[in-house]
Amino acid sequence: MRTMRAFEERMHVEFAGGGVPGFVHLYAGQEASAAGVCAHLTGRDVLLNTHRAHGPAIARGADIFAVAKEIYCRGDGLCRGRGGSAHLHDAANGLWAANSGVGSGVALGCGAALAARTKGTGGVAVALVGDGAVNQGVVSEGLNLASIWKLPLVVVFENNGYGEATAAEYAIAGGSIAHRAEAFGMPGHRVDGSDYFVVSESVGTAVSRARRGDGPSLIEVDVPRFFGHFEGDAQTYRSPEEAERARRERDCLVKFRESVISDGVLEAESLDLIDGEVAHLIERVYTEAKAAPLPPDSEFMEYIYADSH
Amino acid sequence: MRTMRAFEERMHVEFAGGGVPGFVHLYAGQEASAAGVCAHLTGRDVLLNTHRAHGPAIARGADIFAVAKEIYCRGDGLCRGRGGSAHLHDAANGLWAANSGVGSGVALGCGAALAARTKGTGGVAVALVGDGAVNQGVVSEGLNLASIWKLPLVVVFENNGYGEATAAEYAIAGGSIAHRAEAFGMPGHRVDGSDYFVVSESVGTAVSRARRGDGPSLIEVDVPRFFGHFEGDAQTYRSPEEAERARRERDCLVKFRESVISDGVLEAESLDLIDGEVAHLIERVYTEAKAAPLPPDSEFMEYIYADSH
Amino acid sequence: MVLKTYRQAINEALVGEMRRDADVILMGEDVAGGAGGSGEDDAWGGPLGVTRGLLSEFGSDRVLDTPISEAGFIGAAIGAAAAGLRPVVDLMFNDFVGVCFDQVVNQAAKFRYMFGGQDQVPLTIRTMIGAGLNISSQHSQSLYPVFSYFAGLKVLVPSSPYDAKGLLTSAIRDNDPVIFCEHKLLYDMVEDVPDENYSIPFGEANLLREGQDVTIVALSRMVHVATEAAAVLAREGIEADLLDPRTTTPLDTESILDSVEATGRLVIVDEAGPRCGMASDIAALVAEDGFGHLRAPIVKVTPPHVPIPAAPNLEAMYIPDVARVVEAVRRVVAY
Amino acid sequence: MVLKTYRQAINEALVGEMRRDADVILMGEDVAGGAGGSGEDDAWGGPLGVTRGLLSEFGSDRVLDTPISEAGFIGAAIGAAAAGLRPVVDLMFNDFVGVCFDQVVNQAAKFRYMFGGQDQVPLTIRTMIGAGLNISSQHSQSLYPVFSYFAGLKVLVPSSPYDAKGLLTSAIRDNDPVIFCEHKLLYDMVEDVPDENYSIPFGEANLLREGQDVTIVALSRMVHVATEAAAVLAREGIEADLLDPRTTTPLDTESILDSVEATGRLVIVDEAGPRCGMASDIAALVAEDGFGHLRAPIVKVTPPHVPIPAAPNLEAMYIPDVARVVEAVRRVVAY
């Protein structure tokens, strides 16, 4: 979680300074969600990412240097510079990038889950979806399909309160995503996404259920979004206090630290040590990514078709 | 209801004899649904039809001669022969045809309802949707939109047990359409569609609610489908007994007759009289429709753009 | 060899590939004959009878009836393909790509490229094209030009049972997303089709007739209209080179250009629309790369820019016919 | 006249038409600045700032933030249009037509025709096209050729603030569904734009430069690339007729054919794809109807058939540039 956070806080600074290509959506504030999910995934599983992709990619164990390089569109980025920030894909590590339109991870995830079952790998698929994306038709279609086919799929809705600028409370009928689970005949829960342990427990239950062959589940994870929708967003649509309060009261890193220290699991010193190592790592990652070369012009027409490379 | 039934039974015969162009989906068995809905609609309201269009078009008060002529693709059919059986549209009478893909009536209906509210006409929109179409994404999107905007819309799901050959029980997660209402924050009920009075009461409540400005409702109407999905369908996927039993036990016309007679509302003789008149009407309708000319070749390129005619 | 219908040829390709490779699965509305009902399974074989018998032989793990959720199940098929299966999906009418367009042109087409070649998406989408059944403008379109617009897709337009079997076999074996366009008026066409599996490579046009006066390029069902027209023209002494590209992506540009080099004249016969369609695409190719050989205008015989009407007389005006092709060829030859 | 950006010009057209006609309403994601949040309303004006100020002036009955449900709200807009409103819908990136394609090409486009002319659908869909922001293949496409395939739609590709205001005004007043394609690299372009409302008719190309040696047809942002190229060429003594069709449906075929009649040479510069695209469409038109005047091959300057990469260097290779246009013109002039 610290690595995700530090990565994003640095990205926030780098973006403001210029030099980061494309659009960038930061994950800061939501780390407990990705961490809680990835704690239960193995190599044969597939995590379907959203456009707010950096955090989950790091949590899933993608090479953080290749992650940063992809964001900078470098030749040895995760996707050889073809995808960029929103499309962090690492097939070998069971990480699938978001495809726009938003929400299609649910359908693609049904497929990954179906393949796992058909091939008997024991794998599951976990799709991350935003609160805004829940209103895409393909999400409903995918939930229904997963349910009638009893697929090993877990759909995790990261409700950060906004789809771009529009509030979840405005956009979602009935006010709750977890509610939709019942309509599609699967278990559904809403959990506090600022608490790593709560998320992890809930995902653990859902993943076990899926692995047992008992079908899909839905989890709504309530998370704060510390930065704007994308970098450069003036956030006129929400009060400055809202984000400040979230930082103060719902920071998953602070909560995690307090919890593991008070439970005696880890000591403050070891946590500080980790933070220090992370800071060094992030420095190296950014230095290396920025210095890396763009993809070779000569490979422009590669990777279109399977036989074109 | 008798007119709808007689129209379809004759169509069944005509189709088998050849000469009916295109695909034809018969409404027989489902009449109480259309009748129960249309009883509550006035001229300013919009009914959004499905591809199983003949019955609802007749119930909505479209000229039955023009309905038949459109099915025969004649020049003075409802849509001047451009649409055919599945696309019976009569704007002046508040009847909008189905558009494929199935289910889009919910979205279009949101628009009709929005226009009625914005213009203050007091009108409502009622969308008919099949049990198969409920799994189209646009249906979920439309339900959500209607709910958050509190639109004067009623969505009536005609559950005839099958989407083409695939059973509703197989295709619909959770087994119930009415269930989805809650997920989208609106009232929802499942009613017996073989009983005209039950349907009518339920629709009446929903339409009043919509007219009052209290927002959308969802009604699942359980109906039998007497014929195949389309004419020519061998219906291998359902047992012959199933349709026979439905005809025996769930015929809305038989139930209606029994009910009005036993309640003393109408006498057997007047019902028989009506049936006789209907039989004559249907004879005239088919004779006239079959004799009517196709659209003039010269108008082939008309009606594409508003300024092209 | 035995006479077989286009429908049977497609069924045989499916059976052949499903026997050959356990990763091949089938998904679509009613492809298993309609799940969950009170009747027989697998007696129907989908709206076109093409998949009959497959459920019985391969079981419900490999032959899956879907809800009416094209975006959902095509998305699932893409995911399954990227995860190692080789799904064949039935989209019924190609017009329904409207409800799953994002999956087809943004997800399937770009999955490999956008992620720098990490994956392959061996997906086949079977879908019906074409007018002629009086079912109006939302069930009669021919959208392969739209599919061909998008890099990352391969697009096939088989005009005969023989080609249908060979091209579908290739499609299923291919490692990229392929749209296989079946013309609805061809299902009952019969032809000698070998019992054994065989494949036809993509990007190789079929030369159906040789002639020195004009090149006719025709696609899908229009191949038969053009064949008839060519016979009529031959009686007038006009000999046509008749080419069926069979696949629009990849397109056999070489054969088209070679033929025009020899004849100096080009007529394209296509049932797809006239704007940004395949006829435009081929005409534009030749106007650039074959200009030096052209001795007459390139004539496109296509429907006009109008939605497709249901009425039989109007629909007949919509679809290019023998008379229009003959007239067009006479015109370019007389130029 | 005052210098205004493309963004301001669009905003002014919206304001002008909303003041003029109470039936004009606006729908889209964040067009009202983001509903339901803890901050200010209407301070943002959507992802592009184009709709700022509209909520305050026209209220939430006429400026509606939508959920991320393009099929749902575009379907609703079609229904509202058929029921008497004149909705202007924001589709953000044109790539997202993937999730509402059925609504656009099957419902909106065919609503009038399929029902025999009973209705009109006065709907305007504003949407962003074009590459250049390093945001990869699902946010950078130019899909107007795909829209142009479908009869029943009108398609606009304004290349300047002046045209944007005039064409958007016409679109809103028009009684048919119109797709208004805004190029994302043009929002900050400035030009003299009148304060008052004015409209530009559809189907009238803009002649930006006159010359006798070659006809250049360019669309949307490529108009500016072609303008630069024409200036370079003029220094070499090559004078180009430079045409911006401004609308692809209806297309001003007459102006294009007239120009080619005079110059005998045609180069088409387009950022949309090379297969079944607008360049093919225009080339095919001229290869049929203007063949007799052609003195050289018709050259298409377009991107290659590849999804759009994020990396800046690769994206720059993708987008046609001045050098490629100059080279193409030199080639046809030297032919």
Ligand SMILES: Cc1ncc(C[n+]2csc(CCOP(=O)(O)OP(=O)(O)O)c2C)c(N)n1
């Ligand atoms: C179909 C579609 N519509 C619109 C967009 C543009 N878009 C990108 S991210 C986003 C907001 C998504 O909100 P949410 O799902 O809550 O995710 P968050 O950004 O909050 O993580 C939108 C509208 C898109 N990518 N796809």
Ligand SMILES: Cc1ncc(C[n+]2csc(CCOP(=O)(O)OP(=O)(O)O)c2C)c(N)n1
């Ligand atoms: C998006 C889409 N997919 C598939 C079809 C083909 N189709 C036409 S009717 C139908 C069955 C619809 O079932 P249901 O909604 O239950 O209506 P019913 O026919 O039972 O009245 C299907 C699949 C279609 N028209 N649109």
Ligand SMILES: [Mg+2]
């Ligand atoms: Mg969100």
Ligand SMILES: [Mg+2]
């Ligand atoms: Mg049904």
